[in-house]
Amino acid sequence: MAETNANPLSPSAYQVLLQLEQQFDHLLETIDAAVSLYEQQLPASWVFHQSPPANDWLRKALFDMWHEQDQDGRETRNYIAIVAANDELLAAIGAVNQAKANFSGLLQHIKQTFPNALSDAKSRLPRRHPHVDEVLRRTGLARLHLKQSWRQLPIAQAPVSRVRFAWYSSGRSIKRLSVQEAEHKLLQLDTDAPHIRIQLRKLAGIPSGEVLAQVQTQAPLMRANLFFTEPLEDGHTRRALNAAMPIFVPDNNQRLPHINLPALHPPTTRTRARRRDEKLEQDVFLPSLRVYRYR
Template sequence: MPEQPSPSAYHLLLQLEQQFDTLINTIETAVSLFERQQPASWVFHQATPARHWLREALFDMWHEQDQDGRETRNYIAIVAANDELLAAVDTVNQAKKSFAELLQHIKQAFPQTLSDAKSRLPQRHPYVDEALRRNGLARLHLKQSWRQLPIAQAPVSRVRFAWYSSGRSIKRLSVQEAEQKLLKLDTDAAHIRIQLRKLASIPSGEVLAQVQTQAPLMRANLFFTEPLDDGHTRRALNAAMPIFVPDNDQRLPHINLPALQPPTTRTRARRRDEKLEPDVFLPSLRVYRYR
């Protein structure tokens, strides 16, 4: 018989279910308003967007079968929104933020209850149940459930999309931290022993870099019709979700047509001051030495 959550954890689960209901309801409100208004919209490589494309995008919060949990599905689009629709989308973002904060609190305070919460939430709304049955979707995808919907700060004259395919995240590691990570691997393997010896040959105070190459993503440059209060005339942001630009006449800004697929080779010149050595130092950890 599965272990029952403590009273405190159970109370948080009830709060989470309520927050999830609120999130679903705010999405339904925004999507229904969009479908009634039918504002001007541009959807990446769709000459005539389907009537319910935004509903599918905003309610897509589930892992597909065999999906890598680190991956998210993207919905690249622009919507020319009036004040009423912008307010509805902002309410969705507030609900997403509250839901994410409560999930994070549960993860830290009662990590063992998180899987229980994820199995209960899909049963909270008829639309979700229908989606699960129709598409064979499984678990709640946390990243897709809480990611924000971009809202432009002011009217936009044009949007320039471009693939960004050379991104990477770099985490600094000490020699001791790298050693602990290697020791958690198969230390009987020859390639791990070789890397441990390489690590032992460098100064113990040296700082290393662990590199994670990021998946290609679409970036959008928004050019405002007038400078913002801080003087900026444009803003760059990731375009994983539909971008809502304010326009009470609901007219789209000028939008370029980016390539359907990201480039297969690097398009930006390497920085001359790139600080990492070109060859990986500890392949099993993707760790490099600084020059």
Template sequence: MPEQSSLSAYHLLLQLEQQFDALLATIEAAVSLYEQQQPATWVFNQTTPTTHWLREALFDMWHEQDQDGRETRNYIAIVAANDELLTAASAVNQAKARFSELLQDIKQAFPQTLSEAKSRLPHRHPHVDEVLRRNGLARLHLKQSWRQLPIAQAPVSRVRFAWYSSGRSIKRLSVQEAEHKLLQLDTEAPHIRIQLRKLASIPSGEVLAQVQTQAPLMRANLFFTEPLEDGHTRRALNAAMPIFVPDNNQRLPHINLPASQPPTTRTRARRRDEKLEQDVFLPSLRIYRYR
């Protein structure tokens, strides 16, 4: 039985390597087509985009030294693509999706082999020596490898970019779960003991909220020249990767010029119905009480 399990894991690893090769080949086909066609392009913070900027963006799948694994590098751009280039971008998305699905299969069935898979894949990259020299270590950044390329469903008349810097994720926790997390910290530290006492003073059935502030991101509103089949005339999306829009006689849609850096203070009004207390309850865990 263990031999059969090892064989299954080996087969999945082989499939993953083959799919990674297919992903790289699909990206190469798309960027080569882009470099050949040189379509109208707008790249954030670049007056004149370099010929190879899309290659750099789509092949960027690596951790940089000291990079937080939760962070990803952004490539904010608009490409006015003809049908051939739109098809190539869609093929990249399909290859990314299949690669992501295989990784999830390995993670669920053979979690112990995931680190092996991540260490083997970089050496299949055609420029791995360059990556190793540049970064000192080639580690695959999974989030950057599978994130999709936004593709507009129809011709776009204008694009409005704006920084979104007040996003956050909220995870509901029980008092018992919060206590367990606190006990994993240095319980001899005075500030941890104070938080444990605070936690013990509230009802055991109370639900708490752990808040994670998200990094600022650029959002794009695409305004279509005609309503879509569902009647919508615009679509909002995160602009972390180049957005491919159908070319309109080889012209870009009208694009506003967003600030080069995200705002340092909150720009949106605080919601009146916000349900969390304003002051953090357990600072070490970013846990708040509900009002």
């Protein structure tokens, strides 16, 4: 392999990149095998606001692993659907999930062991796609989207009688911060700016041992509740999951479960009442960091 930068990779890093290319090729092969099987069988399928579904909808969904130009790297495109799959198709989808897990695991290994090789890997892998030249030319896609490449395809554990979809638009992640950690983050910003100085003074006015909360509002997502025809071994009769990718349920005499039709777009306002026991103050304490104080 030719060295393409001023900091050539070590032989061991090149070797692990070769393994990554092989695993990526295997992932593409397993996806193509599963999609081809689906297209041969044409099982009963429901695709969100597609009636009837396009013939190539699943191929487009599973091979969508690329950043669009100017796309936020944290965002992923959703493919909400239900497929009534027989044992052969379920096994093929299981093989795709295993290939995704192997690919993700090796990427994490590279990130931890050979961090300098990760950018090289991201530039090399798109060239492994069988139609990459056509894809890039037609849609302007630029880079491999790692989150979209390794996200799993949900498989129901047992036959499903009904599926209830609903938008979830009030989710958020909360990370606990110490006063010292918050101060360090503020000092990384423009400390000459008046609004940063104000926040540093506010921070200095609270006890040094206080725990703060950094809040990240999550993008709206579709959730699915699967209701099983019979209780599972653990006694559960339903399962809730994120529905970003097609959900494969065991074939029930070639019939789909009963499915509700959610709104095309998520609600623009909060639909759930605020929890009475919310522990965070309503007003943000450090706006530049989205940091709140606990009540």
